[in-house]
Amino acid sequence: xKQLPSELLNYHKWANQTMLSHIECLSENVFxxxxxxxxxxxxDVFYHMYRADQIWFSRLSGKExxxxxxxxxxxxxxxxxxxxxxxxxxxxxxxxxxxxxxxYTDLRGETFSNTSDEIIFQxxxxxxxxxxxxxxIIRQLGHKGVSTDxxxxxxDQ
Numbered sequence: 001x002k003q004l005p006s007e008l009l010n011y012h013k014w015a016n017q018t019m020l021s022h023i024e025c026l027s028e029n030v031f032x033x034x035x036x037x038x039x040x041x042x043x044d045v046f047y048h049m050y051r052a053d054q055i056w057f058s059r060l061s062g063k064e065x066x067x068x069x070x071x072x073x074x075x076x077x078x079x080x081x082x083x084x085x086x087x088x089x090x091x092x093x094x095x096x097x098x099x100x101x102x103x104y105t106d107l108r109g110e111t112f113s114n115t116s117d118e119i120i121f122q123x124x125x126x127x128x129x130x131x132x133x134x135x136x137i138i139r140q141l142g143h144k145g146v147s148t149d150x151x152x153x154x155x156d157q
Contacts, residue, residue, distance in 0.1 A: 005120035006092055012124045013085035014156065015148035019131050020046065020078035022146035023138070031074045035137045043070065045134045046077040049127055053084045056123050059104040060116055061091050088123075092116075 023031060023042060031042045039045045047070050054065040071077040099117040106112060114122075128148075135145040 005117055006089065008120055008124045009085060009089050009092065011150055011153045012127050013082060013089070014153050015131060016046075016049070016081045016085065016127065017078060018146060018148050019134060020074045020081070023074040023134075024078070026138070026141075026143050030138075030141055030143065031071070031077070033141055035140050037136060037140070038133055039137070042074070042134055042137050043072075043077070045130050045137065046074075046081065047071055049130050050077065050081055050084060052126055053081070053088070053123055055107075056119055057084065057088050057091070059102055060088075060119060088120075092120075 033042075034040050035042075039048065047068075050071075051067060054067055057063075058065045068076075068080050071080065095116075099115045101113055101115050102119070103111060103113040131148055138145050
């Protein structure tokens with residue numbers, strides 16, 4: 001495997017782009033259609049992922065983030081998630097491949113310390129989990145899904 005975390009961040013970006021590009025090709029309003037499950041629509045899944053990525057980026061970079069207020073369509077989500085991934089990739093390129101430790105306060109007010117590598121693994125794993133939620137919604141709405149497996153990413157490179 002190439003250097004962690006850069007390889008994982010590039011995979012995360014590719015997987016989000018792949019899934020959202022697929023959704024863009026489906027019926028026009030599929031992104032906002034209400035569905036059963038943990039999230040009420042695809043828009044909610046991808047906004048949740050975006051928000052989590054931005055929170056982790058803020059913690060890693062020490063910079064506050066101005067968040068979008070939700071997404072109207074898959075194209076907007078893809079643009080925001082791609083920009084967020086690009087910023088994270090740029091941060092790691094600037095800092096170099098070495099891991100560093102950050103101490104942060106979570107949303108419940110508890111203080112924790114983790115390495116940057118652990119946070120990237122968490123971010124990518126969180127995205128993988130929720131892309132699975134999105135795939136379930138796509139299938140519930142009667143559409144075929146798209147695979148975002150890591151080995152497909154490697155073959156696509």
